[in-house]
Amino acid sequence: MNALKQLAETGQAPWLDFVQRHLIQQGDLKTLIERDGLKGVTSNPSIFEKAIAGSKDYGDDLAAFLKHADHGPMAIYEHLAIADIKEAADVLLPVFKETKGRDGFISLEVSPYLANDTEATIAEARRLWKAVGKPNLMVKVPATTAGIPAIRTLIGEGLSINVTLLFAVPVYEEVAKAYIAGLEHFAGQGGDVSKVASVASFFVSRIDNVIDKQLQAKIDAGDTALKPLLGKAAIANAKVAYERYKKLFSGKAWDALAAKGAHTQRLLWASTSVKNPTYPDTLYVETLIGRDTVNTMPPATMDAFRDHGKVVPDAVEQDLAGGRAILKSLEKSGISLEKVTADLVVDGVKQFADAFDKLLGAVAEKRAASVSVNKATVETDDALKSAIAAEQKQWLAEGKIRKLWEGDKSVWTGKDEDHWLGWLDIVRHEHDHVGTLARFAEAVKSGGFAHLVLLGMGGSSLGPEVLAKSFGHHAGWPRFHMLDSTDPAQIRTLERTLDLKKTMFIVSSKSGSTLEPNIFLAYFKARMIETVGDAHWAEHFIAVTDPGSALEAEARKDRFAHIFHGVKSIGGRYSVLSKFGLVPAAAMGIDVARFLEITAHMVTGCGANVPVDQNPGAELGLLLGIAAKQFKRDKVTIIASPKIADLGAWLEQLIAESTGKQGHGLIPLDSEPLGDVSVYGKDRVFAYLVLDGNEQKAQSVHVAALAKAGHPVVRIAVRDVAHIGQEFFRWEIATAVAGAIIGINPFDQPDVEASKIKTRALTDAYEKSGGVAQNEPVFRANGVAIHADAKNAEALGRHNSLATYLAKHFGRAHAGDYIAILAYIERNEAHGKALEAIRTRLRDARKVATCLGFGPRFLHSTGQAYKGGPNSGVFLQITADDAHDLPVPGHSYSFGQVKAAQAQGDLSVLVERGRRVLRVHLKDVGTGLKELQQAVDHAFH
Ligand SMILES: O=P(O)(O)OC[C@H]1O[C@](O)(CO)[C@@H](O)[C@@H]1O
Numbered sequence: 001m002n003a004l005k006q007l008a009e010t011g012q013a014p015w016l017d018f019v020q021r022h023l024i025q026q027g028d029l030k031t032l033i034e035r036d037g038l039k040g041v042t043s044n045p046s047i048f049e050k051a052i053a054g055s056k057d058y059g060d061d062l063a064a065f066l067k068h069a070d071h072g073p074m075a076i077y078e079h080l081a082i083a084d085i086k087e088a089a090d091v092l093l094p095v096f097k098e099t100k101g102r103d104g105f106i107s108l109e110v111s112p113y114l115a116n117d118t119e120a121t122i123a124e125a126r127r128l129w130k131a132v133g134k135p136n137l138m139v140k141v142p143a144t145t146a147g148i149p150a151i152r153t154l155i156g157e158g159l160s161i162n163v164t165l166l167f168a169v170p171v172y173e174e175v176a177k178a179y180i181a182g183l184e185h186f187a188g189q190g191g192d193v194s195k196v197a198s199v200a201s202f203f204v205s206r207i208d209n210v211i212d213k214q215l216q217a218k219i220d221a222g223d224t225a226l227k228p229l230l231g232k233a234a235i236a237n238a239k240v241a242y243e244r245y246k247k248l249f250s251g252k253a254w255d256a257l258a259a260k261g262a263h264t265q266r267l268l269w270a271s272t273s274v275k276n277p278t279y280p281d282t283l284y285v286e287t288l289i290g291r292d293t294v295n296t297m298p299p300a301t302m303d304a305f306r307d308h309g310k311v312v313p314d315a316v317e318q319d320l321a322g323g324r325a326i327l328k329s330l331e332k333s334g335i336s337l338e339k340v341t342a343d344l345v346v347d348g349v350k351q352f353a354d355a356f357d358k359l360l361g362a363v364a365e366k367r368a369a370s371v372s373v374n375k376a377t378v379e380t381d382d383a384l385k386s387a388i389a390a391e392q393k394q395w396l397a398e399g400k401i402r403k404l405w406e407g408d409k410s411v412w413t414g415k416d417e418d419h420w421l422g423w424l425d426i427v428r429h430e431h432d433h434v435g436t437l438a439r440f441a442e443a444v445k446s447g448g449f450a451h452l453v454l455l456g457m458g459g460s461s462l463g464p465e466v467l468a469k470s471f472g473h474h475a476g477w478p479r480f481h482m483l484d485s486t487d488p489a490q491i492r493t494l495e496r497t498l499d500l501k502k503t504m505f506i507v508s509s510k511s512g513s514t515l516e517p518n519i520f521l522a523y524f525k526a527r528m529i530e531t532v533g534d535a536h537w538a539e540h541f542i543a544v545t546d547p548g549s550a551l552e553a554e555a556r557k558d559r560f561a562h563i564f565h566g567v568k569s570i571g572g573r574y575s576v577l578s579k580f581g582l583v584p585a586a587a588m589g590i591d592v593a594r595f596l597e598i599t600a601h602m603v604t605g606c607g608a609n610v611p612v613d614q615n616p617g618a619e620l621g622l623l624l625g626i627a628a629k630q631f632k633r634d635k636v637t638i639i640a641s642p643k644i645a646d647l648g649a650w651l652e653q654l655i656a657e658s659t660g661k662q663g664h665g666l667i668p669l670d671s672e673p674l675g676d677v678s679v680y681g682k683d684r685v686f687a688y689l690v691l692d693g694n695e696q697k698a699q700s701v702h703v704a705a706l707a708k709a710g711h712p713v714v715r716i717a718v719r720d721v722a723h724i725g726q727e728f729f730r731w732e733i734a735t736a737v738a739g740a741i742i743g744i745n746p747f748d749q750p751d752v753e754a755s756k757i758k759t760r761a762l763t764d765a766y767e768k769s770g771g772v773a774q775n776e777p778v779f780r781a782n783g784v785a786i787h788a789d790a791k792n793a794e795a796l797g798r799h800n801s802l803a804t805y806l807a808k809h810f811g812r813a814h815a816g817d818y819i820a821i822l823a824y825i826e827r828n829e830a831h832g833k834a835l836e837a838i839r840t841r842l843r844d845a846r847k848v849a850t851c852l853g854f855g856p857r858f859l860h861s862t863g864q865a866y867k868g869g870p871n872s873g874v875f876l877q878i879t880a881d882d883a884h885d886l887p888v889p890g891h892s893y894s895f896g897q898v899k900a901a902q903a904q905g906d907l908s909v910l911v912e913r914g915r916r917v918l919r920v921h922l923k924d925v926g927t928g929l930k931e932l933q934q935a936v937d938h939a940f941h
C-alpha cells in the first residue's frame, strides 16, 4: 500500500489541492480516489488562475458559453469553475456517502474582493452554494475580521464551510467558536447538524517562508544560535493549533452538539508544498499526520509523498513541548508570530485577489477575442508607458474599477459623484425596455413625417447628431435636422428646408429649463400653429426631458405627441445611450435594439470585474489622465474617418465639460486639419478613430508619422457605424477614469453655470429696457471692430491695424497653450471653411493646438474647459451684426439679442477668469470673415 493510502489508517484524510478540467474529465481524479484513497479536493483563486489561464482545457466551453450571449469575465469564470466543481463533486460523491458526510468534499472560494465585507461574503457564499447545488460542496470563506461573522452566519444556515487563510492559533480559536455557535443556531432552528461540515484550513509553509527570512537576516547579522529554528515555526504553530482543536471540540457544550450528530470542524493543513527547495518535499505532510485532520496537497507534494513519504501516526502530537519552545525562542529573538500571521492574512487576501485579477484579465482577453468589439491599440514612448503601468498597478491593487461601478465617490473627489452614475447601467436598462422605442418608431414612420428636427443643446443634441450623420438617412424615415444655435440666420436656414406640415420636432432638454430649447420651442410652436392650427400643432412635438421638469409640465399641458423621460442620475454629456440619444435614433429608423446589443459588448468589456489592463475604457482613461497630469499632454486631438467624424463634436463636450475645471483638465480638439509633424507641440495626445471601410490614407499616414515622431497615439478601429455606441461607452468610462486621475469631479459643470447667469442678467435687461450698453471698441476699420477689456487692451497696446492686433494677441500663445476661435455666427460650410483657414494659419504659425467653436453651441460643450480648465487658452471671440433678426414669441428680446447676450456673458466670464481674450465684431459676416482671414494671413505671413 502506498504511503498516501496508508494515511487513512492514521485518521488523516488526504485531499488534493488542485483542480483542472482534464483531471476530472480524463479520470485522474477517480484514479486518485480509488488508488490512493483521496478524500477531497480544494481549490482557490490561484489554482483556477493556473487552470483556466494556463491551460487549453477551457477554450471550447468558453466559446460555447459566449455563443448565445455575451458575459463578463466574472460570469465566464464562474461558469467554467462551477462546471468543474459540480463535476468533481459528482466524482467525489461516493466518498461523501461512504464517509457519511465526513469527507468527499470539493471547495470553491468566495471572491477575494469581498474578504473585508461580511454581508457581501454571506451573499456570495449563499449564491455559490445554490449555484453548485451539491451536498458535498464546501464554500471557502477567509478567516478575516469580516469573514468570521460570515462563517458563523453561514454555518447557522446549514452551509458547509472551508475556512481559509488561517495562520494564527488565537484566530483559529475564534473560528472554531464561530463554527460551534453557528451549529447551535442551526440546531436551534431545527436544522440537522449532521449534514453540516467544516474544515479550518491552517496554512503552513507560508509561515516558514516569512519567518525563515527574518531569521536568516538575524543569522546573517551574527545571531547564529537561531539557525536551528529555520523551518520549524510553521510546524510548531500547527502542533499548538491541533492541541487547541482537541480541547475546543470536547466538553459539555460540544458533547451536546455531538449528540445531535455534529461533526467536529477538522483542521486542514493547507499550504503544504515546501517553498524552500532545500527542505524535504514531504516536510509538511509527514510532520502533521494526526487523527481527525485533513492534509490538502498540491499534485507534486502528493506525488512525492506517495513515492517516498513516511507515515508516522500522530506525528502532529509528538514533541509538543519542543514546538512550544521553538515558538518561545522565536518571540525571544524579536520575531513576532502574532504580527507575521496577521500580515499573512492581509497578504493572503492580496495574493488571491491578485490571482483573481490575473484570472479575470486572462478570461477578459479571451472574451474580447471572440466578441464583436472595436479594438484599440496604443503607441507611446517608454516614459509614458511605464507611468501608465504604475498607475494601472495602483488601480488594480485598490480595485478602483470595481469601486467606480459600485458608485464609490472616493474614486473622484468624494463630492456627489455617486449621484451621477446612472449611465453605467443604462444600456442594459434600455435594451430591456426597447419595445417602447420600437412602437414609437412605428408611430413616427406611419405618421409620414419627412423631417425630424431636434431642438436642444450640448448633450441633448450632439449625440443624436452623431447618430444621424454616421448612420445616414434611412429611406422611408424622416430626415434629421438639429438646431442648437440662437443665430437668426441659422434658424431661418433650417426653417427654409422644412415642410412644417411634415415635420416632427423633438424638444430635448434634461433640465427642461435651458434657455435655447425653450425659445426654439416657442418659435416653432408659433410657426406650427400658423401652419396646422391651434388644435393640431402639438401632434408635431415630442419632449425628451427628465421627470418633473418644467418642459414635461408644458408638454403634458399642451398634449405633445410623446413624452419620454431621461434618467436623473445621468448628466447631459453622458446621456446619449439613454432616451436622449435613443428616441431620435428610433425616429430616424435606426435599429435601436441591435445598436444597444452591439454597444452592450463594450459595456461588458469595461465592466466592474475587468481588470484595468484589459478594460478598454479604463485603459484609455489612464492614458489620457496620466498623459495630462504627468506629461503635460493635455490636448486630445481627435482624428476620425469622414463617416464618423461627427463623433468629434460629441467627444469634445464629454471630455471638456467633464474634465476642464479648477484649473485642470483635457482640451479636446476636433476637426483640426492635418498638418506637418513639425507643427505639433509636445502637449498632445492623438486619438484616431478609423471606420472600417472608410479609412483615409492621408489620415493614416499622418497618424503613423505622429506616432513615429514620439506623440502618444490611440488607434481605435470602429467595425461599422453600428459600433459607434461602443465608442460612446468606452469614452464615457475613459473620461470618468481620466477625471479621477486629474482629481476633479467629472460630473459637474460649474463654469458653464457662471456664463448662463451672466447671460440671464443680460436677457433680463433686454426684457426690461430693450437693450444693453456696449463697450466702445479699441479699434475699428473696414467693418471690423476690436473689443478688449482693460487688462487685455493694456497687454496688447495700441495699434493701427487689425493685423497687428491679431499678431500681438496670438503672439501671446506659446508652447503648451492653445488658441480657440469662438464664433457667434451661423454654422455653415462657407463660414466653417473661412474659420478653418484662419485656424490652420494660426496653428502653423504659433505651433499650438487650435479649437473652433460656434456659439452658443460650444457654450454647452467645450465652454466649460475654456473658462474652468487650465489658463492656457488664447481666445478670439467673433460676433457679427445679424442681417435679419427674428423675434422670440412671448418675449421682448429677439434671437439676435439672445445670441449677443450669450457672447457677452461668455466674454465676461473669460475676462473674469483672467483669460487672454479679444473680441472682433463684424459688420457683415461674409466680408468681415474675409477681412479677418486677410489680417491673420498678414499678421503671420
Ligand atoms: O439638456 P439640458 O438640461 O437642456 O442641458 C443642455 C446642456 O447644457 C449643459 O447643462 C451645460 O451647458 C450641458 O451639460 C447639457 O448637455
Ligand SMILES: O=C[C@H](O)[C@H](O)COP(=O)(O)O
Binding pocket: 017, 042, 043, 044, 046, 164, 201, 203, 205, 206, 270, 271, 272, 273, 296
Ligand atoms: O486550501 C488551500 C490553500 O488555498 C492552499 O493550500 C494554499 O497553498 P499555497 O500557500 O501553496 O498557495
